[in-house]
Amino acid sequence: MADSRSARMSRRQAISLLGAGAGIGLFSTVRPGAMPLAAPLQAGGAKAVTFPRGAIIRTIVKDLQPEALANGTTLFHEHLDGVYSRDTRQLKLPPPSQQDIAPVIADIKETMKAGVVCIVDGGHPDMGTNYDHLRQISAATGLHVVCSGGYYLQNTYPAEISTMSEDQIAESLVKEAAAGRYGAYGEIGDMPGEADFTADERKVYRAVGKAHARNNLPIFTHNNYGTGPNVPREIALRQLEVYESVGVNPQRIAIGHMCSLPGRNPDIIKALGKRGAWVGIDRVRGDEKADEDRVALILAFLEAGYGNRLLLSSDTRRDYNKVARFARQLQAAGVGEATLHTILVDNPRRFLAFVPRSA
Numbered sequence: 001m002a003d004s005r006s007a008r009m010s011r012r013q014a015i016s017l018l019g020a021g022a023g024i025g026l027f028s029t030v031r032p033g034a035m036p037l038a039a040p041l042q043a044g045g046a047k048a049v050t051f052p053r054g055a056i057i058r059t060i061v062k063d064l065q066p067e068a069l070a071n072g073t074t075l076f077h078e079h080l081d082g083v084y085s086r087d088t089r090q091l092k093l094p095p096p097s098q099q100d101i102a103p104v105i106a107d108i109k110e111t112m113k114a115g116v117v118c119i120v121d122g123g124h125p126d127m128g129t130n131y132d133h134l135r136q137i138s139a140a141t142g143l144h145v146v147c148s149g150g151y152y153l154q155n156t157y158p159a160e161i162s163t164m165s166e167d168q169i170a171e172s173l174v175k176e177a178a179a180g181r182y183g184a185y186g187e188i189g190d191m192p193g194e195a196d197f198t199a200d201e202r203k204v205y206r207a208v209g210k211a212h213a214r215n216n217l218p219i220f221t222h223n224n225y226g227t228g229p230n231v232p233r234e235i236a237l238r239q240l241e242v243y244e245s246v247g248v249n250p251q252r253i254a255i256g257h258m259c260s261l262p263g264r265n266p267d268i269i270k271a272l273g274k275r276g277a278w279v280g281i282d283r284v285r286g287d288e289k290a291d292e293d294r295v296a297l298i299l300a301f302l303e304a305g306y307g308n309r310l311l312l313s314s315d316t317r318r319d320y321n322k323v324a325r326f327a328r329q330l331q332a333a334g335v336g337e338a339t340l341h342t343i344l345v346d347n348p349r350r351f352l353a354f355v356p357r358s359a
């Protein structure tokens with residue numbers, strides 16, 4: 001696989017890249033509001049990215065060669081549709097969203113001007129996602145849309161989850177993925193404020209891992225950092241461990257919301273990187289003040305040599321330019337063009353690319 005640990009950026013290389021981009025022109029020639037995130041950047045030491053033979057990225061419309069996303073940014077965790085509540089136990093699936101998608105289409109047209117070519121929608125049926133809306137959004141804009149599936153967290157589960165076995169849930173997730181052209185399982189999460197997963201959440205994680213074993217789709221998670229004092233620092237590592245317990249390779253998992261862990265201590269993200277998992281800094285705001293800790297976390301992660309385990313997104317429902325603005329902050333902090341290209345363009349397509357297995 002292209003993303004073995006030996007391919008990890010060395011500390012020396014990361015630091016030299018950190019210094020390489022200050023003041024040069026990734027964004028400098030562009031008019032405000034239309035910043036190309038990803039001009040082709042072969043200079044500056046970017047390594048050619050390789051993929052396993054037969055790997056594809058599955059959008060809601062078609063299967064793409066990974067090269068199809070080589071010239072733009074991919075956002076690995078946003079929301080294009082769906083409404084849901086985490087506050088009441090819903091016990092049955094909500095009806096698919098009927099929201100007006102026109103404002104989302106307008107926002108996406110803006111973000112495509114800024115160089116975004118693909119967005120992964122992190123919703124699924126228990127979050128009210130209307131997959132027809134995702135197809136309509138893709139058709140109206142030309143954006144590559146990767147849809148995902150699974151279950152969100154205990155309060156959104158339909159009642160039958162508690163009586164179904166792990167294998168039954170896995171079976172239905174495999175069928176849904178094939179029928180619905182899922183390109184990933186996500187976002188798969190746990191309840192706000194809780195000290196550990198519920199028994200059903202653990203069962204869902206394991207079922208998602210077992211479905212992955214059959215169809216090889218990548219997995220991304222939601223965790224409950226920032227939702228109260230009971231949440232342990234190591235909950236992200238526990239998520240990884242549950243997936244590993246059913247044989248999922250950490251390189252196929254993105255642990256999300258790592259920037260919601262308060263503070264700037266990079267210990268947990270470094271531990272995830274060391275084990276080969278993807279680290280999602282996926283709630284960026286594109287606001288200098290609000291993102292101070294995120295920038296510091298990322299610099300520490302890059303200095304530790306994990307530039308090719310990092311994924312950025314904003315987990316938002318409107319204004320998909322937050323990552324574009326955030327990239328400018330990283331650049332101002334000294335992150336070089338080649339490193340930005342790795343983070344914005346190459347990492348997400350490496351995460352999403354998979355060799356389909358017939359289940």
Ligand SMILES: [Zn+2]
Nearest residue numbers: 077122187315
């Ligand atoms: Zn989300």
